[in-house]
Amino acid sequence: MKISNRTFVISGGSSGLGLATVDDLLQCNAYVAVLDISPIPSPVADERFKSRVLYVQTDVTQEDQVESAVDRVVEWTKSTGAYLGGVINAAGIAVAGLTVNRQGQPHSTRTWDRVLGVNLTGTFHVTRLVAKHLVTVPREYELSDGIDGERGVIVMISSTVAYEGQAGQIAYAASKGAIRSMTLPMARDMSRYGVRVVSLAPGPFETPMTGQFSRTMTDRLGNEALLFPKRYGMPEEFAATVKWVLECPYVNGETFKLTGGARVPAML
Numbered sequence: 001m002k003i004s005n006r007t008f009v010i011s012g013g014s015s016g017l018g019l020a021t022v023d024d025l026l027q028c029n030a031y032v033a034v035l036d037i038s039p040i041p042s043p044v045a046d047e048r049f050k051s052r053v054l055y056v057q058t059d060v061t062q063e064d065q066v067e068s069a070v071d072r073v074v075e076w077t078k079s080t081g082a083y084l085g086g087v088i089n090a091a092g093i094a095v096a097g098l099t100v101n102r103q104g105q106p107h108s109t110r111t112w113d114r115v116l117g118v119n120l121t122g123t124f125h126v127t128r129l130v131a132k133h134l135v136t137v138p139r140e141y142e143l144s145d146g147i148d149g150e151r152g153v154i155v156m157i158s159s160t161v162a163y164e165g166q167a168g169q170i171a172y173a174a175s176k177g178a179i180r181s182m183t184l185p186m187a188r189d190m191s192r193y194g195v196r197v198v199s200l201a202p203g204p205f206e207t208p209m210t211g212q213f214s215r216t217m218t219d220r221l222g223n224e225a226l227l228f229p230k231r232y233g234m235p236e237e238f239a240a241t242v243k244w245v246l247e248c249p250y251v252n253g254e255t256f257k258l259t260g261g262a263r264v265p266a267m268l
Contacts, residue, residue, distance in 0.1 A: 001085060001086075001150055001152070001153060001246050001247060001249065002247075003025060003028040003029070003030045003085065003243070003246055003247065004028060004029040004030065005029060005030070005031070005081075005082050006030055006031065006082055006083055006084070006085030006086075006152075007030070007031040007032070007033060007073070007076070007077045007080070007082045007083065007084050007085055008025055008030055008031070008032055008033070008084075008085050008086050008087065008088060008246075009033045009035060009070070009073055009084070009086075009087040009088070009126070009130050010022055010025075010032060010033070010034055010035070010087070010088045010090055011035045011036065011058070011060050011087075011088070011089050011090055011091040011122065011123075011126045012035075012036055012060075012089070012090035012091030012092060013032070013034035013035070013036055013040065013088075013090060014034060014036040014037075014038045014039060014040050014041065014055075015036075015038065015041075015207070016090070016205075016207035016235060017090050017157070017202070017205060017207060017235050017238045017239070018034075018036070018088070018090030018091070019040075019041065019235070020235030020236055020238060020239040021088055021090060021238070021239045021242050022034060022040070022053075023239065024236070024239035024240065024242070024243055025239075025242075025243070026049045026052055026053070028243065029052075030052070030082075030085070031052045031053075031054075031076075031077070031080055031082040032052065032053050032054070033053075033054040033055075033056065033069075033073040033076065034053065034054070034055045034056070035056055035058040035060065035066070035069050035091070035126065036055070036057070036058065036091065037057065037058070037059055039055060039057070040053065040055050051080075052080075054072075054073060054076050056069040056072055056073065060091045060118060060121075060122030060123075060125060060126055061117040061118055061121060061122050061125075063125050066122075066125040066126055066129055067125075067129050070126075070129045070130055070132075070133065073130075074133050083137045083138065084130070084133055084134050084137050084152060085137075085152050085153070085246070086130075086134070086152040086153035086154060086155065086195075086246065087126060087127060087130040087131075087134070087152075087154055087155065088155040088157075088242060089122075089123040089126055089127060089154075089155065089156045089157055090157055091118060091119075091122050091123070091126070092118060092119045092157060092175075093114070093115060093118045093119065094115070094169075094172045095111050095114065095115050095171065095172070096168040096169065096172075097111045097112070097168060097170060097171060098167065098168050098170075099170060107170060107171070111171055112170075112171045115171035115172055115174075115175055116171060116174065116175050118175075119172070119175035119176065119179070120174075120175040120178050120179065123156055123157075123179060124182075127154055127156065127186075130154075131154065131190065131195065134151055134152040134154075134193070134195055135151065135190075135193040135195065137151045137152060138151075139151055139194055148194070148249050149194045150194050150195075150196065150249060151193055151194040151195050152194075152195050152196075153195065153196045153197075153198065153245065153246050154186065154190065154195060154196070154197045154198070155198055155199070155200065155242055155245055155246075156179050156182065156183065156197070156198075156199040156200075157176075157179065157199065157200055157201075157202070158176045158177070158179040158180040158183075158199045158200065158201040158255050159172070159173075159176035159201050159202060159203075160201050160202065160203045160257060160259055160262070160264060161173045161176050161177075161264075162176040162177040162179070162180045162201055162255075163180075163201070163257075164263065164264055165177075166264060176201070179199055180199055180201065180255045182199075183197055183198070183199040183253060183254070183255050184253045184254075187252055187253035188253070191252075196249070196251065196252040196253075197252065197253060198245045198251055198252060198253070198254060198255075198256070199254075199255040199256070200238070200241060200242070200245070200255070200256055200258060201255050201256065201257045201258065201259075202233060202238055202257075202258040202259070203233065203257070203258065203259035203260065203262045203264070204226075204232045204233065204262070205232055205233040205234070205235060205237075205238060205258075206232045206233065206234055206235060207235060226260060226261075226262045227260055227261035227262055228260060228261060229260055231260075233258060233259075233260065237258070238258060241256070241258055
């Protein structure tokens with residue numbers, strides 16, 4: 001797929017991995033619609049890109065808000081002439097919770113519902129409501145854009161926690177494991193329309209989420225879990241991987257790890 005002059009919906013695009021992806025796609029001459037609770041930082045939404053960025057304040061856990069936001073994006077594409085090219089689901093949260101804590105209290109259902117609501121249900125809402133419009137986009141060869149008749153790409157974000165979650169990551173692991181499990185059946189669903197589906201499973205990256213980690217946890221990750229390079233991933237490296245997924249037509253139905261070879265221990 002050619003990224004230039006196509007429109008990509010990015011949930012959670014105002015920070016972290018989503019923001020890096022927004023910036024990278026803008027550099028590739030794409031149009032970007034950001035669905036997030038928080039506004040886009042001004043360095044991204046500056047004059048150079050003003051006409052290519054649409055921000056819609058959206059709580060991805062609220063189906064009506066997502067539907068309204070996607071409808072607004074579709075109307076925007078009509079005014080810009082930049083057809084939908086895909087969706088990148090970067091909205092996510094991580095909240096720790098043990099099955100039973102040291103005080104004998106069971107895992108909070110409120111925490112469970114919140115994490116699953118944002119990470120899993122939010123991804124589901126954004127994806128299906130964008131997909132409804134993506135399947136009507138003219139095929140690639142009609143746009144003189146390729147030979148496969150590709151219409152677009154759906155990118156979801158799983159996590160290495162889907163494979164090797166730590167103690168206290170039950171809700172987070174459940175949400176990311178479900179996304180990993182959704183990938184292949186969704187790719188099979190969407191194949192008839194010429195839409196690819198790919199998930200990325202990053203390890204620790206330099207984001208506001210990992211910024212919540214204690215210094216002890218960060219040091220232990222560096223000493224015990226990270227191989228090479230011995231650092232967290234950079235958001236730009238994640239964005240470069242998204243670009244590769246979008247541009248390589250033979251990437252489909254898979255979940256790809258971005259870990260630097262790291263294997264997180266059961267406990268830190």
